[in-house]
Amino acid sequence: MAVVQLFTIGHSAHALEKFINLLELHGIQTLVDVRSVPASRFHSQFSKRNLSHSLARQEIQYVFLGQELGGRPSDPACYAGGVLPEKGTKPWPRPDYAQIVKRDWFIRGIERLLHYAADRPTTILCSEEDPARCHRHFLIAEYLRQNHPNIEVLHIRGNGTLLNAGEIGRDGVTDRQLALL
Numbered sequence: 001m002a003v004v005q006l007f008t009i010g011h012s013a014h015a016l017e018k019f020i021n022l023l024e025l026h027g028i029q030t031l032v033d034v035r036s037v038p039a040s041r042f043h044s045q046f047s048k049r050n051l052s053h054s055l056a057r058q059e060i061q062y063v064f065l066g067q068e069l070g071g072r073p074s075d076p077a078c079y080a081g082g083v084l085p086e087k088g089t090k091p092w093p094r095p096d097y098a099q100i101v102k103r104d105w106f107i108r109g110i111e112r113l114l115h116y117a118a119d120r121p122t123t124i125l126c127s128e129e130d131p132a133r134c135h136r137h138f139l140i141a142e143y144l145r146q147n148h149p150n151i152e153v154l155h156i157r158g159n160g161t162l163l164n165a166g167e168i169g170r171d172g173v174t175d176r177q178l179a180l181l
Contacts, residue, residue, distance in 0.1 A: 008131055009156040026121065036066045068110075097135075
């Protein structure tokens with residue numbers, strides 16, 4: 001069984017040029033946006049429209065799957081008490097990932113994501129630079145690690161290095177950090 005690599009990246013506060021350089025460094029040809037709300041109040045270069053246009057100029061395909069794979073699902077059953085948080089709630093409560101992975105819309109999103117990853121070097125995008133603090137690791141990467149052993153998930157860090165998703169523990173601490181303790 002051939003291993004397919006899937007990358008993840010967080011846009012953080014990067015300048016657009018630096019962000020695109022990170023994508024190019026790892027040969028990314030498709031970016032799958034998994035933000036529930038594909039906008040940034042402080043970094044407009046990462047709004048859905050601006051980002052998709054910028055990536056097109058670099059011949060990088062933009063795909064939005066935030067409805068299926070986002071960290072803020074609109075399904076109330078995915079939250080404590082079966083109640084959808086009100087708009088503007090801060091901090092936004094973490095949904096129940098065990099419930100999300102049972103939903104047909106999530107499975108369809110994963111299938112689409114894997115289709116892209118099998119075809120071309122692909123990354124998923126969220127806003128948080130640190131994958132140990134983001135749903136792209138704890139929801140998507142962990143689901144793939146448990147259910148698709150032929151998928152290797154690699155997190156692109158802000159300095160260009162790669163972190164294998166298998167190195168991040170349940171508490172968000174990496175094997176390298178444990179070795180330093």
